[in-house]
Amino acid sequence: MRRETIVNAALALGLLAFPLWAHWAGEPFYITLATRAAILALAGVGLNLALGTGGLVSLGHAAFFGLGGYAMGVLAWHAQMYTPMQVFGMTVPGTKSMPVIWLVAMSGGALLAALIGALSLRSSGVYFIMLTLAFGQMVYYFAISWPAYGGEDGLSIYLRNGFPGLNTLDPLQFFALTYAVLMAVIWGMARLRASPFGLALAAARQSPARVQAVGIGVFPLRLAAFVLSGAVTALAGALFADLNRFVSPSMLSWHTSGELIVIVVLGGVARLYGPVAGAVLLVTLEHVLGGVSDYWQIFLGLGLLAVVLFARGGLIGALAGRAVAHD
Amino acid sequence: MSGVLLLEQLLNGVQFGVMLFLMAAGLTLVFGVMGLINLAHGSLYMVGAFAAAAVSAATGSFLLGLGAALAAAAAAGALIEVAVIRRLYARDHLDQVLATFALILIFSEGTRWLFGSFPLFLDVPGWLAGPVALPLGIDYPKYRLAVIAVGLAVAAGLFWLIAGTRLGVQIRAGEADREMIAALGVDITRLYTLVFALGAALAGLAGALVGAIQSVQVGMGEPVLILAFVVIVIGGIGSIRGAFVGALLVGLTDTLGRVLLPLAMVHVVGPQAAATAGSAVASMAIYILMALVLVFRPAGLFGKV
Numbered sequence: 001m002r003r004e005t006i007v008n009a010a011l012a013l014g015l016l017a018f019p020l021w022a023h024w025a026g027e028p029f030y031i032t033l034a035t036r037a038a039i040l041a042l043a044g045v046g047l048n049l050a051l052g053t054g055g056l057v058s059l060g061h062a063a064f065f066g067l068g069g070y071a072m073g074v075l076a077w078h079a080q081m082y083t084p085m086q087v088f089g090m091t092v093p094g095t096k097s098m099p100v101i102w103l104v105a106m107s108g109g110a111l112l113a114a115l116i117g118a119l120s121l122r123s124s125g126v127y128f129i130m131l132t133l134a135f136g137q138m139v140y141y142f143a144i145s146w147p148a149y150g151g152e153d154g155l156s157i158y159l160r161n162g163f164p165g166l167n168t169l170d171p172l173q174f175f176a177l178t179y180a181v182l183m184a185v186i187w188g189m190a191r192l193r194a195s196p197f198g199l200a201l202a203a204a205r206q207s208p209a210r211v212q213a214v215g216i217g218v219f220p221l222r223l224a225a226f227v228l229s230g231a232v233t234a235l236a237g238a239l240f241a242d243l244n245r246f247v248s249p250s251m252l253s254w255h256t257s258g259e260l261i262v263i264v265v266l267g268g269v270a271r272l273y274g275p276v277a278g279a280v281l282l283v284t285l286e287h288v289l290g291g292v293s294d295y296w297q298i299f300l301g302l303g304l305l306a307v308v309l310f311a312r313g314g315l316i317g318a319l320a321g322r323a324v325a326h327d
Numbered sequence: 328m329s330g331v332l333l334l335e336q337l338l339n340g341v342q343f344g345v346m347l348f349l350m351a352a353g354l355t356l357v358f359g360v361m362g363l364i365n366l367a368h369g370s371l372y373m374v375g376a377f378a379a380a381a382v383s384a385a386t387g388s389f390l391l392g393l394g395a396a397l398a399a400a401a402a403a404g405a406l407i408e409v410a411v412i413r414r415l416y417a418r419d420h421l422d423q424v425l426a427t428f429a430l431i432l433i434f435s436e437g438t439r440w441l442f443g444s445f446p447l448f449l450d451v452p453g454w455l456a457g458p459v460a461l462p463l464g465i466d467y468p469k470y471r472l473a474v475i476a477v478g479l480a481v482a483a484g485l486f487w488l489i490a491g492t493r494l495g496v497q498i499r500a501g502e503a504d505r506e507m508i509a510a511l512g513v514d515i516t517r518l519y520t521l522v523f524a525l526g527a528a529l530a531g532l533a534g535a536l537v538g539a540i541q542s543v544q545v546g547m548g549e550p551v552l553i554l555a556f557v558v559i560v561i562g563g564i565g566s567i568r569g570a571f572v573g574a575l576l577v578g579l580t581d582t583l584g585r586v587l588l589p590l591a592m593v594h595v596v597g598p599q600a601a602a603t604a605g606s607a608v609a610s611m612a613i614y615i616l617m618a619l620v621l622v623f624r625p626a627g628l629f630g631k632v
Contacts, residue, residue, distance in 0.1 A: 057421045119618055122625050126364045126420055126564065130556040131621070137553045138614035145610045147603055254553065258428045265425055295440045301432030308426040309414055 004320035008273040012183065015041075015280060019175045031171040032243070037283040038178045039239045044263040044275025045185055046232030051261065052270030053193060054225045055205030059129050059257050060116065060136030064109040064230040066143065066252030068237025071105035073155040073247035080158055098163045098177075101238050109234020110227045112139070117226035121219060133254055140252040154248025161242055168242075178239055182276075185232055190272055192228075201225050202270075233260070262304060268314030277315040331465055336586050337579070342471050344578025345478030349533035350555040351562070351570040352485055353526025359565030360501045360522050361416050366427040367407065368530055368555065369548025370434035375400040375531025376538035376547060377438060380447040389452035393535050400531020401524045408523040416519070431549075439545045446542035449535070474536050481529065482571055489567055498522060502565060554581075557613055561620045563630025572628060577613050584612035 015038060022030035043065055050056040078085050078094025085092045095101065120131040144152050160168045168174045192198045201221055204211040208218045241247040250256070259282070267278025285303070289296035311318060354368050378399035383392030407430060415423045451470045458466040489495040497518055500508040509515045534548065541547070558577050562569025589605025596604055620628065 051421070057424060059424060119621060122621065126358065127560065129364060129420060129424060130560050131617075133553060134557050134560065134614055134617055138611050141610040142607055145603075145607045254549070258431075261421075261425060262428070265421070269421070295436045297432045298436040298440070301429040301436070304429035304432070305411060305426055308422050308429065309411070312422075 002320075004271070004273075004316065007277075007316055007320045011273050011276050011280070015276065016179060019172060023172050028171045031175050033283055033287060035171070035175045035178050035243055036240075037279045038175065038182050039236050039243060040260075040263055040283065041276040041279035042178070042182045042185060042239065043233045043236035043260055044267065044279055045182070045189060046229050046234075046236060047260045048229075048264050048270065048275050049189065049192070049232070050226050050229035051264055052274065053198060053205065054201050054222055054229075056121075056222060056226060057129050057261075058132040058226070058229075059254065059261065060120075060132030060134075061230070061233050061260050062252050062254060062256035063116065063136040063139040064113060064233040065237035065240070065256055065260065066139065066247075066249070067108050067112055068105035068234035068239075069241035069247035069251045070143065070149065070155075071108050071234070072101050072161065072238040072241040073157065074149055075101050075104060076157045076161055077149070077155050096159070096161045098161045098168070098238075098242070101161060101242075102235055105234045105238035106231040109237075110231040112234075113227045113230025114223065117223045117230075121222050121226065133257070136252070136254055136257055140249055140254070143249040143252055150248070152249060154246060154250075157241075157245045160245055174243070178243075181235070181239070185235075186272060186276075193272070197221070197224070266304070266307060266314055268316035271314070271316045274314060274316050281315060331463065333586075334463065334465055335467060336582055338465075338467055338471070338475070340579035340582035341575065342475050342478075342578070343582055344575035345475055345482070346533045346537055347551070347554055347558050347578055348482055348571050348574035349478060349529045349536075350551055351558040351574050352482075352567060353529045354555050355559050355562070355565055355567065355570045356498070356522055357526050358559070360498055360505075361519055363412065363416060364420055364423050364427070365412070366424060366552065367430035367434065368526070369552030370431050371400045371404055371527040371530040372534035372548035372551055373434065373438060373545065374403045375534035376449070376543045377442060377447065377534075378531070379535035379538055380449040380543045381442075383449060384447070389450070389455075389539075392449065393532070396531045396535035397528045400534070401528040403531075404527020405520055405524040408520050412523060413516070413519070435545050442545075444545065446544035449538040449543055451539045470539065474540075477532075477536065481532065485529075485567060494521070554613070557617050559627070560617055561627055563627025566627070566629040569627055569629030576616065580616050581609075581613050584609040588612065 015034060019031040019034040022028070022034070043061070046064070047058065047061045050058050050061075074085075075094045076096055079096045080094070083094075085094065116132065116135045120128055120135065123131060143149075149155055160174065162168055163177055166173050166177060168177065193202070200211060200216050204216075204218045204221055211221070212218050237251060240251070263278035263282055264275050265278070266281050267274035267276065271277075285300060286296070289299050293299070307314070350368065350372060353371075354365060357363055357365050357368075375396035379392035379396035382395035383389050386392070411426060411430065415426055455470040455473050457469055459469045459472060461467050487495075489498060497508065497513050500511075500513070501515065501518060501522075505515060508518075530548075533551075537551075538547075554577060558570060558573040560573075561576060562571070562573030585606070588609040589601050592601040592605045592608070595601070624630070
């Protein structure tokens, strides 16, 4: 077995074992912490498809994360206020059902990603970074200045949304749900990366000209990856808002985009379980350093600098050695 | 709306644009010469504002504060260039984004630790307080007019520096071919530090000047940084002229959009909805402008294709 496979299995089992232990020890707070890590990992998995496999450095993924959050917030808010929405002249009721919310979040994320991607992917390199950042910021300012759904204050939901057959108010059951979603998406990503689409996408990162030369359009390839990536990140956003029972424009802020990149890079760019490692590391640091000092982000910044300058490859790179195929 | 109010908003837009130019000039120089995307540029803006607020509060002199802003931002810029940025020139953009994002965290939390979370205030000096009467019966704040003048003077100085001095020749040569200029005996390492410190000083100056209009607080640099990115995308990366035109376009679009769009939308959706929808659309106006420029000129108005 490859060392990376062992590291991946240890990560997957560890993330599952920790909340089970917390449940046994009667520490529900740690279950919430693990849920947070699993959801951030899911968002990272989404970003990793664009950033890692596709080589598209998006500094605007908070837009999709926040859009997922608002999909949950708006639908659940209408349901709890018993006021239907007017969408294009049709009357649509709100909902407290997670599968419906997820579907809406993912479609919305995909649509927004198609729009932003179609404009931003016309360029590359540093232009792409600035464009995704700018369009992400546009969504952020729109959310702040649109007063119907809380504006700057955000939206609160009284009760967590439901999932058929589960009591989502129980921390352990909600964790199990997010963990199952995370594992299902990672499994899908593994299949996707091994598929012709995934291989072409990775090839386009290394040499777009050659991919174009063998007859595969680079632009549609990247756009498809960006759209999928946005949809997965939006799903994570819906779960994240459900975890906090709160959504606000801060989910859309560019700091969130930066944190998502940090998660992917700390864990290991383009590694299947990289975002899981990164999210666990970030949540742990947040919890441990946050307890030591109010100014813990200084240490996070210094650590991040050290990783970028001296320890490339992230946590998985350090544990499992260099990837087999890496440019 | 009255013409006087419109002219006032026009001047506000120019003032905003000129400040954006000071930010964008440093960013675009650093990108053009060194090929580096620097997210921490907004932190240098913040450093300038804090230095100005602290020094002018201690000495009571606004000009000393401005000097301190220039010196502190240039020193901070030179320091991070030597310690961190220098190692990033040969790296890919992802590493640059991440490392400069880390610098933002360090700068922001460090400033919070030193000065606390409460905003500081930088007072407009007495000799610039109050309005000044302009032709056509406009009363415009003296300070804002001075900011426009300083910004335009700095812009002229920068154009002269780039076009007419030895340093400018080296900077332009560095943009064109960095191996060749190193081979010709120019100390490229020193040149890079100098360009970075110059950009930082411009950002610090902008921070100090704007600090007297708004409050001086942690995180004040980030919205400006992102607007400066929009300016650069519109103007074309690496072009000072593009940064100037882009900055004025963004400044005017944003300021006038916030005034005119809600008024214009009254005729479309009615007064109640216009106030909310207008302000929401106005907040997106510059990004829509950016998208339009991008569709028709992907490399920006003055970019090299």
